[in-house]
Amino acid sequence: MLERLFQLKAHRTNVRTEIIAGITTFLAMAYILFVNPSILGATGMDKGAVFVATCLAAAIGSVLMGLIANYPIALAPGMGLNAFFTYTVVLHMGYSWQVALGAVFISAILFFALSIFKIREWIIRSIPLPLRSAIAAGIGLFLALIALESSGIVVANQATLVGLGDLTKPGPLFAMLGFILIVVLEARRVPGAVLIGILAVTVLAIVFGYTPFGGVVSMPPSLAPTFLQLDIKGALNVGMISVVFAFLFVDVFDNSGTLIGVTKRAGLSDEEGNIPKMGRALLADSAAALFGSLLGTSTTTSYVESAAGVSAGGRTGLTAIVVGALFLLSLFFAPLAGSVPAFATAPALLFVAVLMASGLAEIDWKDITVAAPVTVTALAMPLTYSIANGIAFGFITWTLVKLLSGRGRELNAALIVLSTLFVIKLGWLSA
Structure with missing residues (x-):
């Protein structure tokens, strides 16, 4: 049955590998179970209910992606979108969280319509291959920044914006140990190297008393x-x-960027960089966003941490199904899931960043009209802490450079229209 549903042999994988990949992805993104209720709880929403909504939204979204598109991409309420929901819409603009959820629902309906009529598919297919490579690399650099920040290796600095953290503390030390362990295991071609690294660091942290063991079972709160x-x-x-x-806007391009980056890393795109069954993938994540708003959480989106599972060998929707099942189990095992510290998942994200940044090797660096937009795209994602912003700067730079260099014939209608919309978004709607 599994072979018929997921075509494991055709993707050169097996059930064991897919399960390991699913567990790896889950551990890399399990932090959302605790971060999302904390952020949305600031609006007055019940944190227990938000926790349950987060688990269910992630489970439903991941299962939909696995069954509809057969891709190893997991979904959950998006970071950044939840902050916009809380700190901008509710606390700054003064709307109630109920109205904010209504806005999420309406945007999800529009998102679904864009997917049904293949407008999103047309948009993504219009992105030049070098920009797709830049998006994948930019996501990798973004993951690296998240990993370094969450582990305490990189900290805020008033004078220089960022600085080096205290490397004598447990977090940075464990994170560096985990990263070296993963790289060495991968070099020796040990299956499940990323998962082993995460679990090894977690066990060591618990044994030495740096991370509390939160217990095993608890009943889920009311939704x-x-x-x-x-x-x-x-x-x-x-x-x-x-x-x-x-x-x-953010959901469309965060999802698109993640879809491009993760499928490229998994080798699921063709030689021209196009993504087979892209329409199904877009339909799955737009439907997930719709379900999430009904459950009571901010926009559900594809997770870049899915790349961690891909690096562990995940190639089919079975990986996403495993992630969905683990999110359902998290309803009852929240204390156990919470025992994995951020500095244990940080090495996995940093390792994935190394892999994803390799896409820059495919760029024609001798062509400055390609090199400049690619560099801007890759750097803007981590430095603005937004995948969508990186894509926006990349599109605008690509279009202007090509047009003003007398190479406008290399542009298409989608690039021009989207670049114009990005200018409007960054110049006026962000004000």
């Missing part, structure tokens, strides 16, 4: 406080148009 509590009528207010557009 009632957030389930179907969205205010769609309130979200139809004229003042919410820019909010709905922002949710839609």
